Amino acid sequence: xxxxxxxxxxxxxxxxxxxxxxxxxxxxxxxxxxxxxxxxxxxxxxxxxxxxxxxxxxxxxxxxxxxxxxxxxxxxxxxxxxxxxxxxxxxxxxxxxxxxxxxxxxxxxxxxxxxxxxxxxxxxxxxxxxxxxxxxxxxxxxxxxxxxxxxxxxxxxxxxxxxxxxxxxxxxxxxxxxxxxxxxxxxxxxxxxxxxxxxxxxxxxxxxxxxxxxxxxxxxxxxxxxxxxxxxxxxxxxxxxxxxxxxxxxxxxxxxxxxxxxxxxxxxxxxxxxxxxxxxxxxxxxxxxxxxxxxxxxxxxxxxxxxxxxxxxxxxxxxxxxxx
Amino acid sequence: xxxxxxxxxxxxxxxxxxxxxxxxxxxxxxxxxxxxxxxxxxxxxxxxxxxxxxxxxxxxxxxxxxxxxxxxxxxxxxxxxxxxxxxxxxxxxxxxxxxxxxxxxxxxxxxxxxxxxxxxxxxxxxxxxxxxxxxxxxxxxxxxxxxxxxxxxxxxxxxxxxxxxxxxxxxxxxxxxxxxxxxxxxxxxxxxxxxxxxxxxxxxxxxxxxxxxxxxxxxxxxxxxxxxxxxxxxxxxxxxxxxxxxxxxxxxxxxxxxxxxxxxxxxxxxxxxxxxxxxxxxxxxxxxxxxxxxxxxxxxxxxxxxxxxxxxxxxxxx
Ligand SMILES: Cc1ncc(C[n+]2csc(CCOP(=O)(O)OP(=O)(O)O)c2C)c(N)n1
Ligand SMILES: [Mg+2]
Numbered sequence: 001x002x003x004x005x006x007x008x009x010x011x012x013x014x015x016x017x018x019x020x021x022x023x024x025x026x027x028x029x030x031x032x033x034x035x036x037x038x039x040x041x042x043x044x045x046x047x048x049x050x051x052x053x054x055x056x057x058x059x060x061x062x063x064x065x066x067x068x069x070x071x072x073x074x075x076x077x078x079x080x081x082x083x084x085x086x087x088x089x090x091x092x093x094x095x096x097x098x099x100x101x102x103x104x105x106x107x108x109x110x111x112x113x114x115x116x117x118x119x120x121x122x123x124x125x126x127x128x129x130x131x132x133x134x135x136x137x138x139x140x141x142x143x144x145x146x147x148x149x150x151x152x153x154x155x156x157x158x159x160x161x162x163x164x165x166x167x168x169x170x171x172x173x174x175x176x177x178x179x180x181x182x183x184x185x186x187x188x189x190x191x192x193x194x195x196x197x198x199x200x201x202x203x204x205x206x207x208x209x210x211x212x213x214x215x216x217x218x219x220x221x222x223x224x225x226x227x228x229x230x231x232x233x234x235x236x237x238x239x240x241x242x243x244x245x246x247x248x249x250x251x252x253x254x255x256x257x258x259x260x261x262x263x264x265x266x267x268x269x270x271x272x273x274x275x276x277x278x279x280x281x282x283x284x285x286x287x288x289x290x291x292x293x294x295x296x297x298x299x300x301x302x303x304x305x306x307x308x309x310x311x312x313x314x315x316x317x318x319x320x321x322x323x324x
Numbered sequence: 325x326x327x328x329x330x331x332x333x334x335x336x337x338x339x340x341x342x343x344x345x346x347x348x349x350x351x352x353x354x355x356x357x358x359x360x361x362x363x364x365x366x367x368x369x370x371x372x373x374x375x376x377x378x379x380x381x382x383x384x385x386x387x388x389x390x391x392x393x394x395x396x397x398x399x400x401x402x403x404x405x406x407x408x409x410x411x412x413x414x415x416x417x418x419x420x421x422x423x424x425x426x427x428x429x430x431x432x433x434x435x436x437x438x439x440x441x442x443x444x445x446x447x448x449x450x451x452x453x454x455x456x457x458x459x460x461x462x463x464x465x466x467x468x469x470x471x472x473x474x475x476x477x478x479x480x481x482x483x484x485x486x487x488x489x490x491x492x493x494x495x496x497x498x499x500x501x502x503x504x505x506x507x508x509x510x511x512x513x514x515x516x517x518x519x520x521x522x523x524x525x526x527x528x529x530x531x532x533x534x535x536x537x538x539x540x541x542x543x544x545x546x547x548x549x550x551x552x553x554x555x556x557x558x559x560x561x562x563x564x565x566x567x568x569x570x571x572x573x574x575x576x577x578x579x580x581x582x583x584x585x586x587x588x589x590x591x592x593x594x595x596x597x598x599x600x601x602x603x604x605x606x607x608x609x610x611x612x613x614x615x616x617x618x619x620x621x622x623x624x625x626x627x628x629x630x631x632x633x634x635x636x637x638x639x640x641x642x
Contacts, residue, residue, distance in 0.1 A: 033573045034501035057471035057507040058438050058499055089437065089472070124357035124409070126420050128436050296635055300420030301409035302357055304635050 001184060007177040009151035010116075011040050013158035014078065016187070018048060021076060024162060027054035028063060028080025028116075037082055038118060038177055060086050064093035064115060068101070068167070071113040076162065084119035084171060085131050098167040099142030113167040114158075119147075120173040120211055120261060121309055127297035130305070132211075132262035135271070137169050138238035145238040146192055147171040149213030151181040153236055156190030164192060173211045173261075195242040197249065201229030204319055205249040207272050208259040209235040212291075212310070216259050219315035230319060238268060246272065247280050254285035255322040259315055264292035289318040325536070330600050333375055333532055335609050337367040337588050340391040342617045343400055347390070347407050347421075350621070351567050356407045359436075360421040363391035365562035368587035369494050370395045370464065372535025373557075376543055377462060382430050382452075384445050385464040387422035388494075388561075389434035392464065396431035398424065400616055404624035412627040416634065438499075439465065439474035442491075446478045449487035449552075460546045464492045468499020470513050482552035483520045489552045490542050491517065494529065500565045501573035517554030529559030530587045533594065560585075 004012070018024045025048075026041060032055040035042035045053045056063050060081065067079035081087050087094060094115070101109045121130035138145045144166055148154040154172070161168040198213060199220055208216045213234050220230040231249045235241065250256050256276060258269035269290035276288060294308040344362045351360050363370070366388070374383060374395040385392045393403050398414055406413025407421055414426050425433035432448065435441035445463035452459045469475055470493060482489045493513050497504055504511050514524040523545060527538035535557060542553045560582040564571050595601050 030500050030502065035570075035572065037500075055502055055506060057502070058468045059471050059473070061473055086437070089440075089474075124420065125359055126423055126436060127418075129359070129422075294635065296639055299418040299630075299635065300358055300415075300423070301417040301630050303629055304418070304632070307632060307635055 001182040003180050003182055004151055005177060006151045006154055006172070006179045007038065007040055009155040009183055010158055010172065011042070013155045013162070014041065015044070017159055017162040018052065023074065023076040024078065025052040025054065025075065026078045026080060027056050027067060029056055029058055029082045031055060031080050038174070040177075060090035061093055064090040065097065067113050067115070068093060068097050068111060071111045071167070072101070072109050076112045078114045078116060078162065081115060081117040083129060083174070084117035084133060085129050087117055087137070094137070094143065094169070095140055099140040103142055110165050111167045112165045114161045115167070115169045116172065117169065118172045118174050120175055121293070121298045121305065122175050124300055124302055124305060126300045130298040132260070132293065134171055134210075134238055135262055135267045138268070142167070144168040144192060144240065145171065146236065147210040147238060148236055149210045149234050150198070151179065152183045153190055153196070153234070155183055156188055157192060157236065160189045160192050163189070168192070171210065176211060176214065179214065193237045193240040193242055195233055195235050195237070195245045197231060197245055198234045199230065199232040201231040203229045203253060203255070204231070204322055205246070205253045205256040206230050206232045206259060206315070206319070207235065207246050207256060208232065209238065209268070211261045212259040215310065215312050216315055218312045219319065222312070222316050223319055228319060228323065235268070241271070243275050243279065246276070250276055250280050251283045254283050257289045257291055257315065257318045257322055259291045259310060261310060262293055263295055264290050265295060267292055286322045286324070289322055291315050291318045327600055329375070330595060331605070331609060333371055334591060334595060334606060335613065336371045336395055337532065337591060338610055338613045339400060339616065340367045340371070340394050341588060342613050343394065343403060343620065344390055346617055346621055347404070348567065350407065356421065357409070358420050358422070359387070359566045360407070361388040361566045362561070362563045363388050365582065365587070366494060366496060366529065366559045367391055368532035368535055368591065369529045369557050369559050372532040373462060373464070373492060373539045375536050376539035377460070379430060380459050381543070382432055382448050382459060382461045383464070384432040384441050384448070384461065385434060386438065386441065386466060386469065387434060387436045388466070389422065389424050393424040393426070393431055393434070396426065396429040398426045398429055398431060400620035401623040404620040405627050408624045408627070409629070410624055410627035411630040411634070412623070417630045418638070439469040439472035441465070442469070442474050442478035443481070445489055446482050446487055449482065449489045450485070453485070453487060458488065458547050458550070460488045460490055460543055462490045462492060464494060466499055467493060467495040467497070467504050467513055468502065468507060470516055471507055479517060479520045479522065479552070479554070483522050486550045487552055488546050488550060490539070490546050491552060491554045493554070493556045494559055495556055496559045496561045498561075498565070498573065503573070512556070514554050514556040522552055522554050524554035524556070526556040526558065529557035530585045530590055532587060532591050
């Protein structure tokens, strides 16, 4: 086991898959000469050259549409959106094309496509550049949405995504590239569509993913000092959603909170809570609480931005509330 | 142009430069956060351009907007306060560096989605056309923005519908780290306007007088003909794309060469050569700017943070 950063984990996954399969290439804004705006593809341009590391114009439709086309004719493109906020500029390609082309043509087309995108708030980038709109993308059948919370998962899931024959949106978090964690030595993959228990505990279940995992782990530590043991289920994949570990944990604890960075209304938490009520109603001992972003576009001012984002203290308070 | 007006242009360019130099220091000191894109090197573009507008002409630009904001008459105090995220900023601390606007000054923002504001600019002109006035909308954007679909939709619409927009492309050679020749099918960007049958011209963006004259001609055409116009302005940003740009994509020699053509230096020489003002008079302007910027920093630093309940203010009008 080696301890590496999220950035290194993602970078390693990309490199290993590029070395393994010549059909894999990367296209996006500033992925090459610049080395990636988050330095994930630093050194790639020198190693693989401009054919495999394609610096594109600022043209999100051409990036996603182009990657879809290349995938349909047999290549395995990794399209990078500089941030997930620019996915809205390419929404038609993601929603109307990537998610539907296979189904609509009776399975004739295959789209082995990965869209990597950085999301998340907390960097004072203002309302258009700070969003966590993951739930929107998870709404569409035909698209898979992956969003890891640890370096180990990021590496293993990204490798699986690149090998997958379906279009996958892979969402990273802008404030997590320095997060360190153990990753297995040597080759490994992690299956897409499997939730995972990241921490065991018997008092309540915290369902979360990505940035929410980082916050929930910290909250669980604090709770533990007060004698409360939280079990943390990391969704890792938002679609297809694996409810098994969530339900299993909930049937044990009978109390849950859901933590996500995105807005609460119509969010990931809304889905999880409904599913628990639908599938494990008899086990509910307390109303399930959602911890999420306040219902405002994120402001630039640091204090206001932090006030709008879910915090460790909010999770701790919610945990105590469901245990009351 | 009258002497006072010329000196005012000099004042504005120096003001932009000093506000941004201080802004950069405050950023390094951690008092400004987020993305901050400096306009240093490009001051002559918006200064010349906006000097040619009538107050009723609307201005809209991208995130590299401090200079445009100052040229439009937003006080340095408010610009600095917005950079620091204070309640006294023109966007009440919610917008930051990239989102400066003042409806009162007919400055409609600072927009951070590349190319996103171009169809909106066309929309201003639709509104004005509908109101049957002859206001012009001046829409500024970078070279990189001409590669996104928004640009093409907006240009096409403006020509088809006869909208009064002056499209101004600030060609500063790069969109982040990608040079125009690596990203655009044509390096003379105004050829794209040619494709839409739009009247166009180019101007030296390091020379404020050249920009001013080109803008005057363009604005007169747009107003009179009720047609859009495309102005390509050649310029260069002396600093990185934003704070913390590793600048691996360009050589320091290239940057130095452009810096020898400093727009403020060029204009200073012009004013001295024409004997419009003495060196002493220009130095005095610089001293005054220094003082104004000091005051702006003090104003910003002593201004209150937005109140916590303002988090929920201004989400909806109703
Ligand atoms: C739709 C969209 N894609 C990507 C970005 C990220 N981005 C911000 S500025 C920029 C470069 C823009 O270059 P240019 O238009 O030449 O303007 P300049 O920065 O040179 O003034 C990029 C790619 C963005 N903000 N919006
Ligand atoms: Mg540019």
